[in-house]
Each structure stands twice: as structure tokens, then as C-alpha cells.
Amino acid sequence: MFYASKLHKRALAYLQYGLSQGEGFIVITGDVGTGKTTIANQLLAQLNQDEIIAKQIVTSKLEPDDLIRMIASSFNLVVTEHNKASYLDAIYSYLKRLHAQHRRALLLVDEAQNLPLAAIEELRMLSNFQLNGKPLLQSFLLGQNELNAIIQAPNMEQFRQRIIASSNLSAFAEEDTKAYIQYRLQQAGGQSSLLSDQCYPLIQRYSRGIPRKINTVMDRILLFGYLEEQPVIDADAVQMVLDELAQEIANQPAIAMPATSPTPAPAASASVSSKTMLHELTAMLDNELEQKLKMAKELDALLKRQQQLLNSRENNDNTD
Missing domain, CATH: 1.20.5 (Single alpha-helices involved in coiled-coils or other helix-helix interfaces)
Structure with missing residues (x-):
């Protein structure tokens, strides 16, 4: 079901290029729902498990020590003493074992915009684990657009110098949205003509070209078409679904804010x-x-x- 738009192809190519280099950082950014994690999963599915051991972590606002523990845990490393030095030693020993087996480690850090500067700097320090001048760990950072501002901070110069490629995913234009929907319909065994041409501007306006929102609204549109036994879904049907969604959002209870005191x-x-x-x-x-x-x-x-x-x-x- 992976739809390779022009931007997604470029981002995936950057990831594959960075993988071939075996060093440095690749940074992929984009708004919520634009497909960053999907691209990462596509890359992981293509890896040769005999050569690369890849792990993906999803971060919150982790401090450096917590990030180190999470990385060690993702590679299933066991330590006898729960302190930073022990975790770093376990990671380094593991990376050296992989190197001796002619293998290497890849770390994909999702939601990287949540990391504080100190934690991102810790990732840079991990890239200093080397043997014979060859880095033992490579990291890909996936994050929302706020990650770009974090990386551009004055004290992140050393990290920026190790970025070998970066890409930003943006929302689909209307023609991309139409092609995306038709592609997924065909992959699911349906017909691209299931929706009339007048439907796509409405879907584009509602979703703003964000793939995740397109998926959500299309689920409801297809369910509506099924229940109403419509062999071809027209613009009126799509508008009815959008009106229902707008009504549902309007009826959701708001979280009361505490009064000022x-x-x-x-x-x-x-x-x-x-x-x-x-x-x-x-x-x-x-x-x-x-x-x-x-x-x-x-x-x-x-x-x-x-x-x-x-x-x-x-x-x-x-x-x-």
C-alpha cells in the first residue's frame, strides 16, 4: 500500500543513500501524518537482516541518560549495573561484536522533535563509537518540522556537520491526493473510477493533502458508499460524510480550563x-x-x- 509520491521517493532515496554510506545522520522532517514513519517502515522492510541490525525507537522528552537506556533496551542489551557508564559500555561492546561479524547497527529515532538538545547531542556522541575510523552506529532522525529549528540552534554546529542528507515531506497537492486515493483503491482490488472526479476537491479541502487524514476520511466515505449501495460515489455523498464529521467534532466535549485564582x-x-x-x-x-x-x-x-x-x-x- 506504500504510495511513492515524488517527495516520498526522494526521502526514501536519501535514507537508502545514507544507509549505503554507513555513517552520519539522515534527517527526515514533515508535518503530522505526512508519512515519515511509513517511509522508515518501507526502508526497514528492504534491509538485509544478515548485514544490518535495525531498531526503531519512538521518543518522548527523554533526558540523555534515559535515551541511552532506551537504545540499550531496543538492542536487547543486559547490564549488571544500572548507570550510564554500564549502558554505554554494553552498547559499545555490542557494536564491536557486530563489527567482528561484518554487520552493523542502524538506529531510527522517530518523533525526534521531542528530544531536548542534550539528548540529540548524546546521539552525536554515540556516533563517535568507531573501529579503524569506521563508525559502528548510524542514526536516522524522523521528526515534525520543529526538529529543523532544534538542529539549527547555535550550539548544534557539530551535529549539523554530521548530517549527510535531509528531506522535508509536505502535504499532497490535489493531483497527488487523487493519484494516492486511486492507487490505494487499485491495490485493494477496487476500481479507480469508484469516485467521481468532483469528489477529489472536497477531499483535498478537508484533508489539506495530509495522507493520514485522507485515509481517515476515505474510510468513512467508503463505508457510506457501501451502506448506501452506491456503485459510484459522487460529490453529494462525500459532502454528506464531511458534514457528519464536522458535526461529530462540534459535539465533542471540550476540556474545561481551570479558573484563574x-x-x-x-x-x-x-x-x-x-x-x-x-x-x-x-x-x-x-x-x-x-x-x-x-x-x-x-x-x-x-x-x-x-x-x-x-x-x-x-x-x-x-x-x-
């Missing part, structure tokens, strides 16, 4: 903070439950519709 004493502040967090968490859980109930109702309607179709066919058969 004078600064309390430390103990009272902790209590207010806890109550606020509990209130927000409850609202989030209520919202999630509401969404699941909605999905259950949609599934129930779909099953009832299928049963009606089966009953209708059985009646027709009995009549015959």
Missing part, C-alpha cells in the same frame, strides 16, 4: 493541580468512550444492513 500555598497548589489533571483525564476518557460507542453503533448498523441484504436475497431465492 490567586497563587495558593505549595500544598494547596499541588491539590489544585491534581484536581485539574484528574478533571482533564476524566474528560479525555469520556471522549474516548463516546467515540468507541459511536464506532459500535456504526458497526451495529452495518451488521443490520448486511442481515437485511441476506434476508432479501433469501426471500428472492425462495420466490424463484
Whole structure:
């Protein structure tokens, strides 16, 4: 199902080029849902497991020591003492063993924009693990556009010098969105003519050309077309789905913000903070439950519709 648009082809080519170099950093950035992780998975699927041991980690706001522990854990390394020196020693020993086996390690860091500067600098220090002048670990960074600003910080010059290629993924133009939808329909065994041409501008306007949002809205459009038994989905059907989605978003409960009040004493502040967090968490859980109930109702309607179709066919058969 991987659709290789021009930008995605370029980003994948950069990853493959960086892989062939065996050193330095490759940086792929883009907005949420533009396909960074999809490209990383596509690269991983193409790797020769006998030559490259690749691991992918998804980061939050990890401090350097926590990042080192996560990397060691991703490669299934065991340490006897849980301190930074032990973890670094375990990583270095593991990389040397791979080198002796004519293999090497690859680390893909997803959501890298969440890393503080010190943690990114720690990744650069790991690239100093070398034998005979050859780096033992190579890292690819995938992140949202904020990662570019982090890398451009004045104290990141040494890191920038080790970036051998970078690419930025942007949203699809309307013609790309149309080609993307038609490609996925064909890959799933359908016909590209399932949607009329007037549907695509509406889908483009709603999704803004972001692949993940295109996938989401197309799921609903196809479900609607199935339930309504439309052999060709027209613009009116798409607009009805978009109106339903807009109504659902409008009906979602908002998380109440705490009222502004004078600064309390430390103990009272902790209590207010806890109550606020509990209130927000409850609202989030209520919202999630509401969404699941909605999905259950949609599934129930779909099953009832299928049963009606089966009953209708059985009646027709009995009549015959």
C-alpha cells in the first residue's frame, strides 16, 4: 500500500543513500501524518537482516541518560549495573561484536522533535563509537518540522556537520491526493473510477493533502458508499460524510480550563493541580468512550444492513 509520491521517493532515496554510506545522520522532517514513519517502515522492510541490525525507537522528552537506556533496551542489551557508564559500555561492546561479524547497527529515532538538545547531542556522541575510523552506529532522525529549528540552534554546529542528507515531506497537492486515493483503491482490488472526479476537491479541502487524514476520511466515505449501495460515489455523498464529521467534532466535549485564582500555598497548589489533571483525564476518557460507542453503533448498523441484504436475497431465492 506504500504510495511513492515524488517527495516520498526522494526521502526514501536519501535514507537508502545514507544507509549505503554507513555513517552520519539522515534527517527526515514533515508535518503530522505526512508519512515519515511509513517511509522508515518501507526502508526497514528492504534491509538485509544478515548485514544490518535495525531498531526503531519512538521518543518522548527523554533526558540523555534515559535515551541511552532506551537504545540499550531496543538492542536487547543486559547490564549488571544500572548507570550510564554500564549502558554505554554494553552498547559499545555490542557494536564491536557486530563489527567482528561484518554487520552493523542502524538506529531510527522517530518523533525526534521531542528530544531536548542534550539528548540529540548524546546521539552525536554515540556516533563517535568507531573501529579503524569506521563508525559502528548510524542514526536516522524522523521528526515534525520543529526538529529543523532544534538542529539549527547555535550550539548544534557539530551535529549539523554530521548530517549527510535531509528531506522535508509536505502535504499532497490535489493531483497527488487523487493519484494516492486511486492507487490505494487499485491495490485493494477496487476500481479507480469508484469516485467521481468532483469528489477529489472536497477531499483535498478537508484533508489539506495530509495522507493520514485522507485515509481517515476515505474510510468513512467508503463505508457510506457501501451502506448506501452506491456503485459510484459522487460529490453529494462525500459532502454528506464531511458534514457528519464536522458535526461529530462540534459535539465533542471540550476540556474545561481551570479558573484563574490567586497563587495558593505549595500544598494547596499541588491539590489544585491534581484536581485539574484528574478533571482533564476524566474528560479525555469520556471522549474516548463516546467515540468507541459511536464506532459500535456504526458497526451495529452495518451488521443490520448486511442481515437485511441476506434476508432479501433469501426471500428472492425462495420466490424463484
